[in-house]
Amino acid sequence: MPGIISDLTVAGALFLRASARKLLSKNEPEPDLDKYSAAMQNLLNRAPEGLIKDYKWLDIPGNCPPWVASGLSLEIGDEISCFMAGRVFASKPLDIWLSLALQVWYKVGDGDIFRGTHSSHSFTAQDNGPLQFGNYFPNDWENLQGERQQDDKVYQTSSGGSRILIIRWHKPAVECLREMLSLGDFEGRLRCEIERIDIGDTTPKGWSYLWNIGRSNIFRKQPSESANDCIHCQTQGDTGILQKDVNLVLDKNTEISWKWCVDQLPSTLREDTVPSHDYLSIAVEFDNGRDITYYWSSTLPVGTGYDCPLPNWKGKEYHVVIRSGKEGLGEWKDERRNLFDDYKQYMGEPPARIVRVWLIANSAFQRNKGDCKYADIVLHGKQPLKVL
Template sequence: MAGIFTELGVAGRLAGRSLLRRLRAEVSAPPDLQAFTRGMQQLLDQATPASVGNYAWLTLPATQAPWFPGNFVLQAGDAVSYFVEGRVYANRFLDIYLNPALQLWCKVGAQGEIFRGTRNSHSFVAQSGGELTFGNYFPNDWADAQGQRKQSDAVYQSLGGELKILMIRWNGSAAEGLQQLLAHGDYQGRIQAELQRIEQGDTTPPGWHYLWHLGPGEIYRQQQDAHGQACIHCHTHADVGILQKDVDLPLTAHSEISWRWCINQLPSTLREDAVPSHDYLSLAVEFDNGRDITYYWSSTLPEGTGYDCPLPNWKGIEYHVVVRSGQAGLGQWLDERRNLHDDYRKYMGEPPARITRVWLIANSIFQRGTGDCAYAQIRLHSAAGDTSVL
């Protein structure tokens, strides 16, 4: 894992990039929350009582710990949409910030389960009655489905910025209400975008699911490669997602995993073992002790490099192993095969008993770059035979 001097070196390079972007006027200005409020309010002012039941506005400071009351009480079956704008800074100097879709989580009622949307707007039907409350996510993490946190809420004091949230309860379905509101106009295409998201539906590849405490996404989609074979395409930009598929196999000396992948673009040009540059694409395997080993393509680190995850919430859980490095081979379908038992013993210690999941990981939140790749023919191999994952 990177030491303090490596972290400082990465931070220095990111600071240089940020300064250069500022000199070139390429740093995007923070969202105009007043303009957002005016634009959405103008639409609401034209809405008919037949479509909009009621609405409310809320400002959520980045330093506010969960769960913050929205002063918006729902009944089971209510159709709701929310729209959010703003920016939460992890580091203003390095221009590291999170998009609202990743940062803003919700729940209905004190015992309700937490959830978030995949975009800066989201529509849902309340499964139970109670007050709609909101919570900042980063830099904490969820300990359970009711939104208890793994770290002290003091970690939120390191953040800056705020989010502006509009909550709307519809008299009919969300799609019907949005269509009626759209008849009076739109603001920056937000109403149309939410309608499109609803119409699109869930894009999660069949048989897979997103890691619950990171939340859902639109990063992965089931597709076909040039030969008509099933593959999963991944596109990430300023977001993060872990796609998982459950398995249950013994981990023995013969346990191997193989896969094909085509990496078109890496999300980082810096070494990935430091927190502010920890953007990467990978395939991972989880074991019954809760740990995982993740195989990834590094932009700069040598093949064979291994390190514990630098993110505080993932230290001691995830271990990174570089299986390819640099630009050579990008854009080509390549085959990989690893012995899981040997790699675990080499990098992590005494191997556990069983293999429990296969993951696909995409992270681009820190540098807000773009990563693009596809995976195919994922197989787990053992002395007893092969198991197809994809």
Template sequence: MNDTLTRTEFQSRFEALLSQLSKDNMIDYAFIDIPSDRKPWLDTGIDLSAGERVTTFAVGKTCLKGTDLWFGADFQLWCRIGPDGEIFRGTRASNTFAVEKPDRLYLASYFPGEWATRTGELATPDEVYEQASGCLAALIVRWRVEPIEGLKRLAALGDVDGLVASEIDRLTDPVVPPPGWNYLWFVGPAEIYRSCRTPEKEPAICCHTHRDVGLLQKDVSLPFEPNTRLRWAWRMDRLPSEVREDTLATHDYMSIAVEFDNGQDITYYWSAELPVGTAYRCPIPTWTARETHVAIRSGREGLGQWLDEERNVFQDYQDYIGGLLPGNIVRVWLIALSLFQGREGDGRYADMAFITDAGIIPVSAGGPV
């Protein structure tokens, strides 16, 4: 992520490259500024045609006033084609996409807001953007040729802090999630999770997080009954926090979670410092009402080892959430968050299953059950 490149350097260095590229390669390009304190959406004035191929590059930071927290353009920049088009973003500070329907391009800086709909309406009040400062700068390149060919020709002329090479790498060697798993749409895609194997060659899911976030989900349909338990094996090699995770500024962790049909979820994680059994509501304001964290391991002992876990989810719901019980379990999540402190985390998950009085229901790490 290019968090040190200034807005002026970003534009001047890309213009120097693009000026050398033949007009046979691209239709046009434009630089757009997106103030972080402006609520979505920003009208770019760029009208795209059906079938066009577009690459975006972005730099800049969104900062939360009164804190040391900041979020890079790779997480912050979202796009929409048309006033009612479906919103999307890339996984890096660059992205490439094809235009299906002709319309105007809109851009947005996301956090501290949260999406309510797939067309970019907000679930948060407009006033939350008063908490933000900073600015994103985006370069929009509209290609005449296949984007990968245009990018390679651009790379032959030079690069800007590795942004061109990174987009070529993303297109030629994409990091795809395990079959049957999908990233939570309103947080956005990531390159955090991929399929791997245990030492016994059994299917597993590998996780690597570094100043990013990913909520990987798999749908299940299971009545929520007494004695419903979740079983899994994991190997946590490196935790993304070295301090307790129950504040907004330190809320970096990796976990496995269970979502219920009432919108609540319990997420089980390995804490750096909090005692085993500590439970708390999520410190991210937009998640406080729906997510409960439970520390089931703590400290460095056991890191780097495969460990088997089992939780009585029914009992945990009663103990840590309470109230009217949900009727069904609807999803399993794997969560990785390292945006706040910017550290790295590594881990693996395998042998996930629900255990009920009726039997064992596997949650496949490699595809549909």
């Protein structure tokens, strides 16, 4: 079971890893904000008349709670592009930091909060009102209005910050970005944002992302050599939970079966501590708000079960190791679990119904690559229910 000893062991391993990278100059250098600002301002200064309506620069310290006014008030239909640079540390000694795509969220007027999938994000305003930005981690959202689950004092543990350039265009964002690109670029930021817009939403049809984690481009429908109907998961330095609604009675015979091919695990350490909680999994959510998630561990023995170590997920999510180590990576594996028995063994008295199936990817802490394919997900009750 996880505890203080395993926490300290993992923290020690991460500290040694960070120290070695620093000694060998293999750490990803912190962004040079002055260079970033000067280069992007130069592009702004060269923009032809009639392209940019207005723009703002905004600095947000990593220990600042939401929400921070940008100085821009938007109207429905406004075309906006935001470019971000910086780094917000959860722990500088352990070199744990979150990508700004995860960390920085947006809010327009009284509308719902949202985030981008990259360090740049273009959008069309859906509401009238001031554009605001807010840090996400280490808190979590209570609702779509941006209220928080924990006291805002938790932000005091964070350091670093982000610098945001906000541009309001006269025309559709992608048209303006292409015109700007003809004048130059900095670190490929304009080109990458254009490519992101051109690719569009990769969310598999019939699935949606868990709102308080936010939309990402981790998952996409992509045929494989072994399965035509396959969802491919690729993650590095990000996180996402893909969900599909179902409605099924949970009884003693209820099972879930699936096939998966895990090519690369995102963690090299035991996953049951906060700073090493990177993993790939499939989960089932019940009508009591709890879920059980099955994953392939890098080191923990098969059968290991534990409550999620993340403070905002304790008592909600339970992890069960069903495969471990490197053996079998890169091969398609068939899995089948009795959900009633697993719930009773690991979590207590089973609830009445199953309401969702999840695919989870987290690589935010160690920022390693994770790669996995899922196929043939079926819930077995009185009649089989094909999920994928």
